[in-house]
Amino acid sequence: MEYEEIITALEEISDKHIAEAEKPPKKRAKTFWKIAVAAVLVIAIGVTAMSAPARIHADVIAEASESRAMEWPNPQTYKDHDVWRVDVDQWNAEREARGEITAQALSGLSAFFREGNGRFLQTEKNENKLWSPVNAYIGLAMTTELTDGETRQQVLDLLGAESVEELRKQVSAVWESTYQDDSNEVSVLANSLWLENGLQYNQEATDALSYHYYASVYQGDLGSTRMNKDIAAWINNNTGNFLEDSTKGIVLSPETVMALYSTLYFQAKWSDEFSESKNTEDVFHAPDGDVRTVYMNKKLEQMDYYWGETFSAVNLWLKNGSRMWFILPDEGKTVNDVLSDGTYMEMVLANQWEDSKYMKVNLSVPKFDVASTTDLSEGLKDMGVTNVFTEGAADFSELTADSPIYLTGANQSVRVQIDEEGVKAAVYFEMKGAGSAAPPEEIIDFVLDRPFLFVIEKENVPLFAGCVNNPEN
Amino acid sequence: MEDRKIVQLLFARAENAISELSARFGKQLHRIAYNILGNKMDAEECTNDTYLALWNAIPPVSPDPLAPYVYRTGRNAALKRLHRDTAKKRDRRYDISLEELNGCLPGGDLEQVIDAMELGRAMDRFLESKSKENRYIFIRRYWYGDSVGEIAKELHMQENAVSVRLNRIRAGLKEYLEKEGYHYGV
Numbered sequence: 001m002e003y004e005e006i007i008t009a010l011e012e013i014s015d016k017h018i019a020e021a022e023k024p025p026k027k028r029a030k031t032f033w034k035i036a037v038a039a040v041l042v043i044a045i046g047v048t049a050m051s052a053p054a055r056i057h058a059d060v061i062a063e064a065s066e067s068r069a070m071e072w073p074n075p076q077t078y079k080d081h082d083v084w085r086v087d088v089d090q091w092n093a094e095r096e097a098r099g100e101i102t103a104q105a106l107s108g109l110s111a112f113f114r115e116g117n118g119r120f121l122q123t124e125k126n127e128n129k130l131w132s133p134v135n136a137y138i139g140l141a142m143t144t145e146l147t148d149g150e151t152r153q154q155v156l157d158l159l160g161a162e163s164v165e166e167l168r169k170q171v172s173a174v175w176e177s178t179y180q181d182d183s184n185e186v187s188v189l190a191n192s193l194w195l196e197n198g199l200q201y202n203q204e205a206t207d208a209l210s211y212h213y214y215a216s217v218y219q220g221d222l223g224s225t226r227m228n229k230d231i232a233a234w235i236n237n238n239t240g241n242f243l244e245d246s247t248k249g250i251v252l253s254p255e256t257v258m259a260l261y262s263t264l265y266f267q268a269k270w271s272d273e274f275s276e277s278k279n280t281e282d283v284f285h286a287p288d289g290d291v292r293t294v295y296m297n298k299k300l301e302q303m304d305y306y307w308g309e310t311f312s313a314v315n316l317w318l319k320n321g322s323r324m325w326f327i328l329p330d331e332g333k334t335v336n337d338v339l340s341d342g343t344y345m346e347m348v349l350a351n352q353w354e355d356s357k358y359m360k361v362n363l364s365v366p367k368f369d370v371a372s373t374t375d376l377s378e379g380l381k382d383m384g385v386t387n388v389f390t391e392g393a394a395d396f397s398e399l400t401a402d403s404p405i406y407l408t409g410a411n412q413s414v415r416v417q418i419d420e421e422g423v424k425a426a427v428y429f430e431m432k433g434a435g436s437a438a439p440p441e442e443i444i445d446f447v448l449d450r451p452f453l454f455v456i457e458k459e460n461v462p463l464f465a466g467c468v469n470n471p472e473n
Numbered sequence: 474m475e476d477r478k479i480v481q482l483l484f485a486r487a488e489n490a491i492s493e494l495s496a497r498f499g500k501q502l503h504r505i506a507y508n509i510l511g512n513k514m515d516a517e518e519c520t521n522d523t524y525l526a527l528w529n530a531i532p533p534v535s536p537d538p539l540a541p542y543v544y545r546t547g548r549n550a551a552l553k554r555l556h557r558d559t560a561k562k563r564d565r566r567y568d569i570s571l572e573e574l575n576g577c578l579p580g581g582d583l584e585q586v587i588d589a590m591e592l593g594r595a596m597d598r599f600l601e602s603k604s605k606e607n608r609y610i611f612i613r614r615y616w617y618g619d620s621v622g623e624i625a626k627e628l629h630m631q632e633n634a635v636s637v638r639l640n641r642i643r644a645g646l647k648e649y650l651e652k653e654g655y656h657y658g659v
Contacts (some may be wrong), residue, residue, distance in 0.1 A: 001579070001580070001589075003568070004576075005588075005589040006571050006574060006575060006578065006589075007552060007594035008589035008593065009589045009590070010596075010616055011545075011590070011593060012590050012592075012593025012594045013593065013597050013600070013612060013616055014597050015538060015540075015541035017597065017608060017612055018540070018541040018544055018545070018612065019538055019540045019541050020605065020608065020609070020612075020617060021608065021612040021613055021616070022501065022544075023619065024609055024627045024628055025605040042535060072517045073521065074495065074499075075491040075492045075494065075495035075521070075524055076492045076495045076496050076499070077492070078491070078492055079488055079489065079492075081488045081490070081491055081528075082487055084491060085525070086523070088521045091518075091521075093516060093520070095514065105637050149615050153656055171510050178656045185513075269565050271511070271566060271620070272566065272620050275632055275633070302568075302569045302572060303522065303565070304565070317511060317564035317566070319513075320513060321514065321564075351561065358565070397477060432523075
């Protein structure tokens with residue numbers, strides 16, 4: 001039968017039955033014991049999670065601007081019906097405009113994302129490699145507010161923006177499209193600039209960062225133990241302490257006069273969770289030998305199955321409207337082959353992909369918790385952003401006329417964890433100065449038992465990308 | 474607030490009618506829209522469209538009972554939007570639910586809408602003969618579009634048990650429809 005006919009048939013379900021299904025039928029008394037136990041557990045979890053954010057001691061020069069996106073006009077908060085109607089129209093229009101600017105930004109960024117994936121995820125070693133395209137984008141974009149001349153132009157060129165003004169609008173639209181912070185679903189971007197005590201800075205530049213980039217600006221004794229702790233606390237506060245292992249090692253040298261930090265914290269549940277009872281333990285073929293790992297499984301799950309010249313792929317939806325793609329190189333191909341080919345990124349960012357089929361898939365995904373720290377500076381130099389890293393050539397005159405500044409590195413630390421319930425991921429970015437054919441069967445086994453790639457995207461914005469060579473590392 | 478009073482507020486064009494509608498039905502409407510559209514923002518937009526549609530329809534319509542009327546309006550708004558945004562990427566969870574149901578429905582195209590309506594009425598008669606819990610499972614899955622996991626959570630059951638139950642209900646429906654004279658081909 002056609003779907004339209006099924007929908008028409010379902011319309012004939014009687015009012016009585018629809019109303020009855022509004023709430024679950026009452027169960028016998030013994031069920032209440034289960035509810036009582038669950039409630040106690042939830043309360044216990046709530047207490048653990050609600051730890052207060054760590055205090056930052058450094059002087060605050062500028063507070064980060066809050067999200068400017070209009071909140072969804074919830075009718076329950078309105079007394080005047082006409083006001084609500086006006087707000088509904090405004091909310092719809094704002095969302096549409098933001099979508100258009102984001103699409104424009106993404107079209108300029110596709111080359112950066114594709115090339116970045118190729119450079120930052122390729123590896124000859126048995127290691128997991130991760131990066132956050134959107135985090136690197138926003139971190140780099142922030143430098144255009146602090147720099148001038150060719151230094152600024154190189155970054156604008158890489159990010160596909162015509163001017164600083166256009167980039168501000170685009171970053172703001174991407175930031176607002178990605179931002180979400182409610183109890184269950186989190187996708188929070190945060191930025192900060194840290195300046196050395198006594199550095200004469202341009203207030204306009206710090207105000208622009210605060211407003212257009214939602215950044216906090218601090219000043220203090222960079223390189224001191226206290227400031228190292230402050231920076232770690234700021235990152236931990238903005239990433240739910242998920243990167244604590246990496247932030248323990250933050251030590252700025254006393255020569256540092258400026259540091260930029262950008263974070264993205266993401267937590268979402270699968271639209272359809274995995275069931276722990278279906279987990280299996282099996283072999284994963286890592287490059288330097290087999291390891292045993294835990295797989296999460298779905299049997300005969302109906303989903304879109306995708307393929308390209310060198311890979312096949314599926315994606316799983318998350319409750320906040322984002323998706324996680326799993327990209328498996330074909331037999332005889334490696335993740336590096338897929339990364340060099342690059343078409344998988346077109347598939348991820350496209351609204352529709354011709355080489356796909358809606359079918360039944362037996363899916364096995366390793367449960368993993370992987371982390372990596374990468375210095376992006378060499379890759380960025382190869383992509384044309386050289387001045388900002390070169391002593392004598394870097395032009396940070398928009399920030400300060402004091403001493404000449406250049407960036408000594410651009411480190412990105414990322415951690416991604418997936419389990420039966422969903423995905424948790426975080427990143428911080430630090431810059432401091434001083435093919436095959438269509439599947440033949442109706443049912444396919446998609447088993448991620450050898451190195452694979454993943455991409456997490458929200459509203460077409462790639463938040464995280466990674467290459468898992470060994471889920472047990 | 475009682476459903477009857479909400480209808481009275483709508484008739485009186487009272488300013489708090491929408492907020493009362495939202496307090497009473499908002500959560501469920503959002504869930505239906507999300508189940509069909511698979512996107513939180515789209516679901517929010519669709520839920521507000523539903524309130525506007527209800528405001529425009531009542532009066533003159535005076536639905537009694539109100540709840541199924543509200544949910545039908547919400548479901549139709551979501552389906553309409555889904556039809557409009559066919560090119561948009563989305564979670565296909567609702568397709569999966571329809572596909573699953575299709576497995577136990579007669580093959581071939583029904584020639585007229587009226588045939589589909591008659592099939593729906595037969596489905597409703599079949600559900601009448603089932604227990605409240607089985608009816609709940611079936612209607613939540615295929616009408617409200619809930620996932621098996623969500624239904625299991627509501628009923629404090631294992632997911633697998635809900636899947637097995639759905640299989641049995643669908644098998645029963647197929648048997649019932651065959652007896653009613655529907656043909657399934659070879």
